Amino acid sequence: xxxxxxFLSTPVWVTLDAAAVPAVGxxxxxxxxxxxxxxxxxLGVMGAFVFAAQMINFPVGIGTTAHLLGGALxxxxxxxxxxxxxxxxxxxxxxxxxxxxGILALGPNMINMAVAGVLAGYLPFYLxxxxxxxxxxxxxxxxxxxxxxxxxxxxxxLISGVRMPLPIxxxxxxxxxxxxxxxxxxxxxxxxxxxxxxxxFVREPRQGRPFALGALALAGLLLAAVGVxxxxxxxxxxxxxxxxxxxxxxxxxxxxxxxxxYQAAFLAAGWQRKTLGGLAGLALVYGACLIFGRxxxxxxxx
Amino acid sequence: xxxxxxxxxxxxxxxxxxxxxxxGVNFRLDEGECVALLGPNGSGKTTFVLHLNGLLEGQxxxxxxxxxxxxxxxxxxxxxxxxxxxxxxxxLFMPTVLEDVAFGPINRGLGRPEALERAMAAxxxxxxxxxxxxxxxxxxxxEQKKVAIAGILATDPEILALDEPTTFLxxxxxxxxxxxLGALPQAxxxxxxxxxxxxxxxxxxxxxxxxxxVADGPVDEVVARxxxxxxxxxxxxxx
Amino acid sequence: xHHIVLDRWSRGASPLHRLDPRAKIVPLLALLAALAxxxxxxxxxxxxxxxxxxxxxLAARIPLFAALARAAxxxxxxxxxxxxxxxxxxxxxxxxxxxxSYLSALAVLTVVATTPLPVLLRGLELLRVPLFLLxxxxxxxxxxxxxxxxxxxxxxAAAARGxxxxxxxxxxxxxxxxxxxxxxxxxxxxxxxxxxxxAMLARGFTGRLxxxxxxxxxxxxxxxxxxASLAPVAARLAIERIR
Numbered sequence: 001x002x003x004x005x006x007f008l009s010t011p012v013w014v015t016l017d018a019a020a021v022p023a024v025g026x027x028x029x030x031x032x033x034x035x036x037x038x039x040x041x042x043l044g045v046m047g048a049f050v051f052a053a054q055m056i057n058f059p060v061g062i063g064t065t066a067h068l069l070g071g072a073l074x075x076x077x078x079x080x081x082x083x084x085x086x087x088x089x090x091x092x093x094x095x096x097x098x099x100x101x102g103i104l105a106l107g108p109n110m111i112n113m114a115v116a117g118v119l120a121g122y123l124p125f126y127l128x129x130x131x132x133x134x135x136x137x138x139x140x141x142x143x144x145x146x147x148x149x150x151x152x153x154x155x156x157x158l159i160s161g162v163r164m165p166l167p168i169x170x171x172x173x174x175x176x177x178x179x180x181x182x183x184x185x186x187x188x189x190x191x192x193x194x195x196x197x198x199x200x201f202v203r204e205p206r207q208g209r210p211f212a213l214g215a216l217a218l219a220g221l222l223l224a225a226v227g228v229x230x231x232x233x234x235x236x237x238x239x240x241x242x243x244x245x246x247x248x249x250x251x252x253x254x255x256x257x258x259x260x261x262y263q264a265a266f267l268a269a270g271w272q273r274k275t276l277g278g279l280a281g282l283a284l285v286y287g288a289c290l291i292f293g294r295x296x297x298x299x300x301x302x
Numbered sequence: 303x304x305x306x307x308x309x310x311x312x313x314x315x316x317x318x319x320x321x322x323x324x325x326g327v328n329f330r331l332d333e334g335e336c337v338a339l340l341g342p343n344g345s346g347k348t349t350f351v352l353h354l355n356g357l358l359e360g361q362x363x364x365x366x367x368x369x370x371x372x373x374x375x376x377x378x379x380x381x382x383x384x385x386x387x388x389x390x391x392x393x394l395f396m397p398t399v400l401e402d403v404a405f406g407p408i409n410r411g412l413g414r415p416e417a418l419e420r421a422m423a424a425x426x427x428x429x430x431x432x433x434x435x436x437x438x439x440x441x442x443x444x445e446q447k448k449v450a451i452a453g454i455l456a457t458d459p460e461i462l463a464l465d466e467p468t469t470f471l472x473x474x475x476x477x478x479x480x481x482x483l484g485a486l487p488q489a490x491x492x493x494x495x496x497x498x499x500x501x502x503x504x505x506x507x508x509x510x511x512x513x514x515x516v517a518d519g520p521v522d523e524v525v526a527r528x529x530x531x532x533x534x535x536x537x538x539x540x541x
Numbered sequence: 542x543h544h545i546v547l548d549r550w551s552r553g554a555s556p557l558h559r560l561d562p563r564a565k566i567v568p569l570l571a572l573l574a575a576l577a578x579x580x581x582x583x584x585x586x587x588x589x590x591x592x593x594x595x596x597x598x599l600a601a602r603i604p605l606f607a608a609l610a611r612a613a614x615x616x617x618x619x620x621x622x623x624x625x626x627x628x629x630x631x632x633x634x635x636x637x638x639x640x641x642s643y644l645s646a647l648a649v650l651t652v653v654a655t656t657p658l659p660v661l662l663r664g665l666e667l668l669r670v671p672l673f674l675l676x677x678x679x680x681x682x683x684x685x686x687x688x689x690x691x692x693x694x695x696x697x698a699a700a701a702r703g704x705x706x707x708x709x710x711x712x713x714x715x716x717x718x719x720x721x722x723x724x725x726x727x728x729x730x731x732x733x734x735x736x737x738x739x740a741m742l743a744r745g746f747t748g749r750l751x752x753x754x755x756x757x758x759x760x761x762x763x764x765x766x767x768x769a770s771l772a773p774v775a776a777r778l779a780i781e782r783i784r
Contacts, residue, residue: 004615006641007622010578028671038738040673040750041395044680045734049727051685052692056726058719059712068723077727089678096653096661097544097682099615099646104573162622162638163629189720190727197728355743377745385743391687392736397659397679409745414755437548439686453744 001153002094002109005102009160016156017107023115024088030081039082046078047086047093058186066182071113071145072121073187076129076138077194077201080122087114112152121145129205135188142187146180304332307367307461307489308383313353315360323349324360325513331461336490338500338521340530341510347493350510351463354491355383367460381410383461384454388469390446394438399430399449402438406457417456424452428482444475448482455486463491468499497521497531501540544685546611550603550654557601557655562664564762565652568769572648575773576641582780587640589776594647601655608654612647619643658682663756672750680737688730695722 008016031039050070057065070090074083088110094100101109124140154172158164164172194201308331315324324346331337339347352358354366356376364371367382384406387393396402403424407417425431428448438446447467454462462483468476480502483490494500500507500521507524509517517524521540525531551558557565572590579586598608619642626635653661662675699722 004619004642005573005645006577006619007638008577013577024674025671028673032673038735040676041680041737041741042731042734043677045684045688045730045737047677047681048684048688049730051681052688052730053723053726055689055692056696056719056723059715085674085677089674089681092674092678093681093685096649097547097658099612099649102573102642102645103569103649104577104645157622161634163626163631163634165625165629168625185716186720186723189717190723193717193721193724194727197724201727201731357739357742377747380743380745385740387736387740387743389733389736392733393740395680395683395737395740397657397683401659405741405746406744408751409747435552437683439683457745 001112001150002091002101003105003112003153003156005104007102007160007162008105008108008156012156012160013104013108016111017104020107020110020115024084024110027081027084027088027115031079031085033081043078043082043086044089046074047090050074050086050090051093058182060182066179066186068186068190069146069149069183071117071149072125072138072142072183073190075118075122075141075145076125076187076191076203079203080118080126083122084114084118087118108153108156112149112156116152117145117149120148126205129203135192138191139184139188142184143180146183147176150176150180304334306330306365307333308354308491309363309365310350310353311363313350313360313362313364315349315353315358323513324353326362327513327515329508329515331489331491333460334487334489335506336492336504338504338507339491339493339510340495340500340507340524340528345510346513347510348465351385351465351491351493354461354463355380355385357385377410381406381457382459383463384457384459386447386450386454386462386464386467388466390443390450390470391438393450394441394446394453397437398434399425399436399438399441400434403449403453403456406453410457420456420458421452424456425449427455427486428452442475443470444472444478447471447475447479451482459488461489461491462486463493465493466495467492468494468496497525501525505540544682546607547650547654548657550608551657553602553655555601555655557597560655560765561756561758561762562656562661563667563756563758564766564769565656566661566664566668567766568772569648569652571770572773573645575777576645576648579641579777582783583637583640585780586777587644589780590644590773591647593772593776594644594651597651598654601651603651603654608650609647612643612650615642615646660756663752666752667756672752676750684733684737688726688733691729692726695726 031043050068050073053070054067057067060066071083071087074086077083078086091101091106091109091114095103095106095109121141121144124137124144128134128137151173154164154169154176191202308329310327310329313324313327313329314322316322327346327350329350339350341347349358353360353364353371356371356373356379359371366379369375369379369382371379394402396405400418400421404414404417404421407420408414412420422431422434425434428451430445430448430452433441433445433449438449441449447470451462451464464483467479471479476496476499480499483503490503492500492504504521506519507517507521508515509524509528509530517527576586576590595605595609598605616639619639623635623639626632626638656664659679662679666672666675699718
């Protein structure tokens, strides 16, 4: 989902734009590694492929069709960093040329779709793509990439105060789930067809990754995504947590200082606390994932 | 005695899957000469041409303008011999015509103003200077071919190698291309199935078969020997 | 196709077109920020912004109604959220969503319609966006239409080949056929990327990306940047003060 400008509240888009700079910058540096100078035309042309691929319709019954989003497919064929950069350039062109997605919202959209979505999609393949569970992991990756992107976008909108009564929220989430399952199905089908044309289009992850650890990482990721969503939908709980740990008030002080002259117009009572409370919750969950992820990586390399 | 600009000795090459592509090619091209590479599909013509600027590396020796084709000579060699590929769309990869033609000079290390100057001069040579600001996508096949040639001319080469240049061109386009190429002083290699085109531009042809050159002589003789003409009538007199 | 029209508009010759891209990017960001953070007197501020953008489009000799219609493509998405806000008893927010997203899209369109994409990318490069990312975007844009056309051809060819089958059977088969088509398009695109790389090598590419363009930031550009960045901010402060 491409978030347009004007939907996200200021703390949300400012924070995510700031977070996107190092995140995307890191992906760019990683993609450039290995000194393979063929990368530039390859990523550009494959970005154009994804655009064009979205024109090919997959029939899913009752007169509806779906189309590929592409994050997982790119990750399995180009690798996660290159896929991330390709998705980022797609988002940039979509925002600039087609006004699909905002400019201030580019940071959030890139985090959702080019970073989180691609990494989430790659995770199952990285863990289990080398063994008997290859097809299942590809399917799971497709589902995750679409689901995580959508859930994060939804959470950001909710934190920003966009209204979504429970029944509509439920409908949105079910639609996202359906779309995610379709993405998984399309990705698996296309990878299968690709392997018949030329097996080495698709990467070959190392075999034998520890199953338990992988399952744990995946569960952690899902929990994080769900947690963010719940926090966003119910900011009062997080606000309580925030006030109790003193985070929210400290964050409030941080935000209001540069804007003291502007405070009256910029920060409205209540709304501000909810937003900052939600953001604090997001930061907590993100930090937990980071620590968990590092621990897992350290264990594996040991 | 004209000096050779290309000399290959016993050039051999196998593709990654082991399929032999070149089985000992001995070839020589002199300054200003124009030779047609004829032969069935898959006989190694294009593969051979890709060895001339180091895009492929095989066994045996390849010398271009006296330089051995190896890694350290590649920048110089790629200025001396320009390749015009069959698909112009993939060859004109920059956003505008002018930037594309300037790509060679800029990658050679020239400053921007000088590179653009050379690019405009090359575009004038091919008659496309009016299209400098246009996007390659909007050009016709014939115009794209001319711009591709301009892109090669901008680096001041001694040899032009064109891979099936008349594909996608209509007869007037083919005539215009033949006129353009005929007026250029560089040595030329034309990989082609288009016999009238070859006859119009070249005195000499070599015939590839299964990775080796099996004939080397006047175009009409080679064509007659292998029955390499669509029309069974005698070929027209050449230039 | 969409971006062909934009491509044509961006190659115009008005004074706005001739401005340095940075002189348009910076005010754009200022305007977007001013819009995004606006809470009070939004309708009045929106009207002011709308007037400013229309004036810019007219000065740049861009077809006004076509531009306004193009920016309206964001409205269906915004309308859904606006409707939900309305029904949840917060009509003000719903209106804000629609107004802000439309005007933001119009602002971006104004800049992109007066700046050819390669020039815009060069402006971004000078504003410290990584060159690698911008060059990937440049290649994407170059081959966007080419590959889209290939996809169109494949779609038409597949439709021409369609044979009547039993309903359930046909769904699965058609799904697999679509996947096959995508795989072929992938392989072709990958092959084209390799051809492009080969062509780049043949013309001396050594892996080092060169700056995309020469740009000169003139005093006129600086003046425009300052004025255009301050205009929406000043308008907003004035309107909010009056209100």
